[in-house]
Amino acid sequence: MKVSYFPGCTLKTKAKELDAYARKCAEVLGVTLEEIEDWQCCGGVFSTSRDEVATKLSSVRALKAANDKEQPLVTVCSACHNVIKQTNHQVQTDAEFADKVNRYMAPEAPYSGETAVYHYLEMLRDLVGFDKIKEKVVNPQTGKKIAAYYGCLLLRPNKVMQMDDPENPSIIEDFIRAIGAQPVIYASRNECCGGYVTMESPELAKKKSNAVTGNAAAAGAEMMVTACPLCRYNLVKNGSEIPVVYFTELLAEALGVKEDTNA
């Protein structure tokens, strides 16, 4: 299976491991990630304003590129996924916006939101299947108590993201089970870490991050997984009691390809 892949800027710099493991694991699972040529930064955060057009063009270009190859578009970073999926939704539902976008880009055929956008996790669940992952696991992560940290961007706004139940999600928990570990459910898994406001107000980010990690630790978690580099940064920087890793790293470990990547 071949899919278009949008890594995003953070995965090329500060979160290289998130990217590297994602590629390696996809290979093992029989998925070819074809990186979109000349992709541009998604902008990190989606503007819900209907008159904000130019900042969304990079996402539409990526979507269009995937559509031209008739492939679904896969992202690993939660932020990229959120921006691209919301942009796609806006193209689908807001005719005025779609018209403006197509005038800007002047493509041969207008783009109207045909591309299916998957987060890597959704790809694992819907295109690969957690059962298949279970079969491919060589190092089951037995005994590890892992707390899934969804943050905001994977689940919300639910009307658009449609990944999982926004208040009681299970996709990462199912993933944790698939690799043989034990998920820890805690209430703050879909609360905000403080996001980009960490730049201006580190105190706010600290308060929010500590509430999340504290809640996970109190629930008995030994480790947290996330899909978002900014979440991980906020949680780690603000002194999480327990390690925070990318889900792809755990997947690589379970599939027995972690060392290769480091080499």
Add this chain to the structure above:
Amino acid sequence: MHNKNQYLQEELLRTSGVNPKKCMRCGKCSATCPAYDEMEYHPHQFVNMVESGDIEPLLNSKSLYRCLSCFACIDRCPRGVEPAKLVEAVRLAAIRKQGANHLKADDVPAMLDDDIPQQALVSAFRKYAK
């Protein structure tokens, strides 16, 4: 009641797609807001104040830059009002004015550390500057 901000109000409602009349004043948006304590005007007040045309205080408030875009108020609002979209619209109305950027490039180096991901930087620029 005379509304001196009628034009701006209409613009905000149009670009955000929010209908503040749907609000039933339950305050769940402000109950769920993670940035509440750092805000001078809270999500439910954005809805109220835009509806009544009392928009200047919002334009000049740092509350605009404290919204985390976590969309919690959007998902949990029982009436589908989606306050975050209104915050976003007011924020754009503020920073689109000339020289009104909230974040200047010169300020950035002081905010950085070795680990901060690009994502934070581009997001902040999206949110704080035009």
Add this chain to the structure above:
Amino acid sequence: MQRIGVFVCWCGSNIAGTVDVQAVSDALKNEPGVVFSTNYQYMCSQAGQNMIKDAVAEHKLTGIVVCSCSPRMHEATFRKTAAAAGINPYMVEIANIREQCSWVHKDMVTGTEKAIILGKAAVAKVNLNTPLTPGESPVTKRALVIGGGIAGIQTALDIADAGFPVDIVEKKPTIGGKMAQLDKTFPTLDCAACILTPKMVDVAQNDKIRIFSYSEVTDVKGFVGNFDVTIKKHARYVKEDICTGCGACTEKCPMKKVPNEFNLGMDNRSAIYIPFAQAVPKVATIDPNYCNMLKNGKCGVCSKVCAAGAIDYKQQDEFIEEKYGAIVVATGFNPISMDKFDEFAYNQSKDVITSLEFERLTNAAGPTAGKLLRPSDLKHPHTIVFVQCVGSRCDACAEKGKEYCSKICCMYTAKHAMLTRDKYPDTDVYVFYIDVRTPGKNFDEFYRRAVEEYGVHYIKGMVGKVTPEGDKLKVQASDLLANKQLHIDADLVVLAAAIEPDKSARPLATMLTASMDTNDFFTEAHPKLRPVESPTAGVFLSGACQGPKDIPETVSQAGAAASKVIGLLAKDKLTGNPCVASSNELMCNGCSTCERVCPYGAITYENKEFRMPDRTTAIRRIAVVNPAVCQGCGCCTVACPSGAMDLRGFANSQIIAEVDAICK
């Protein structure tokens, strides 16, 4: 050819002031079929009516046109006159020359002109009238009540009181419904069981009432006065007539780990069980999903300990067919699932409960024997947060919850808060509200007492997130009046979940051809004036199946439904409206279009033998209208593609004749 008499009324000067009545009666004299035409001061007076009667006799009239006030005013009067004069009452037509002519037009010329045209239209119609006789159908003097909660119980008792036999069908093993699960009732705080269980006993002892418990309605045929109903009685593996309800089996049953639905799963029961001490009928029921004997043939303890020999592992579902004259729907409500509202952590913590669960926690017969202990560690909670409007009053596009106000939550929450503070004054009680709605006798006084005398903290705002951490529930909420975000460490959180109609209601509505709204509440025949009747004749509504209701309202609606049923069953025969649809079987091609548009399910199909011109016979499917069910709207007549369907009294030919007369 008809022999028509035209009678133009002056109505004093009401008509004669703007319409030249003499000109009208003269003009209509020459219309086809008219053999007599006159005018008179007050046609509706005794003298006027006698004039009509005399004219019928003298001129051998077969049809009557009265040019007078609105038919809504005196159509019935003149029909009676016609009947008294010996002609069919449906041979009378009224031309409305008062409300729709003389009163709205100012000058004599136009008024007279229009009155003549209206008269001509009426004459044209009468020419095509046919005598109509209302159909009659017998009434089975037995009522069916579906649902055995307080609504069904009260309806059944009231009907039985009037001397008519009633059957109650209840899907649970006992009657009693939601009210049996409640602790106290607002605003008087009397104990629910104390006022409900005597009524349950009354039902059991009333020889006019039969209870089919653990049963459901599986099929309904027929129509008002003549319903044929099939009731499925589920096998309870206990002979109902032999079991004494001693409870020995439930004590000895080795399978004790079955979640007890009566206590909403907060404790366990045995596989053979009696739902609660005052159950009616008080007989045991074996839960086939948990009984080892039924599942794998190993056990049989209950049959050994049963002194009466009531256990029957071989019992089968039983189908009972019965005839009823009226059906009352009393299927009640349930709290909605909290799955979509997990920001309140209902699925994450045992100490986040619904209000109905709170009722069981404070009930002396509940899992904690009436002590308010939180489910997780059985400790006394010191801080309790009540959240109102969970899932009620949601916008349709919010994709979760219900649009309506569940109506009962404000009052029961005030009750819970008050009772908690009364029994445990050391407990802090917070109630988060959007609005407090207390329209009811002594309701607002009750809520104010909770605040003023019992010190319940009412906070205008909503809870945004509940985070279980350690043994606390961290509640994040807004206080809108103080413009603050609150953080409360609570021990127990109680959610006032919205209520929704029971899931059995929709399939039942389909069986009954009774209409429902988008929320699956049954719709009433008229929202103000016929609130306990369904638009489907013979089907009545009682309790929360029609909309959220508290107990006093439910009981009064139950009584109202019963009185409607009694009114129906008291009749020996039902007289219908003769202006109903009928199908011309030679033209009908059996396409089912009419059946689909009929709001009353009045149209069925039958196969009928027809003699063909070549002396063979052919069987064709044709539509048949049940005149007792048809209400005469005429929708089917327009839908019918072959023109077979027509409406008596308002036939296609009659309306076209009116159009032609007006356009001439």
Add this chain to the structure above:
Amino acid sequence: MQVKEYKPLIVAFCCNWCSYAGADLAGNNRLSYPADVKIIRVPCSCRVNPMFVLRAFQRGADGVILCGCHPGDCHYTSGNYYTRRRMALLFSMLDYLGIEKERTRVEWVSAAEGAKFAATMNDFAEKVAALGENKRLEDLRCKR
């Protein structure tokens, strides 16, 4: 020869439960509307067969209006919804045939809306009068 003042001919179908009662109420309150409007009583607006409308135009009517209960208030629960759909189809077809949209109308008038009934009829009659005689569908063989 005397030139007759042009008077439109308007056929109004009114449902028995709401609109006919609304028309009566207009009368009770002495609210005037043109005498050109002639009302035919039907049990429900859904009783009106498109054929009746066509017949009226064929016989020289200049406008046809249907009045029924407000959506949701139909005495027969759903009849007026059928009316709405059927007439939308019929009127668009008539429009295609050259019967101007202003000559046809469906209006919801409740039993309490006497004033609305009169206002509707005044407005409708005025619009139809402005269009002049309907010649498109009129069957000259039926000419008076």
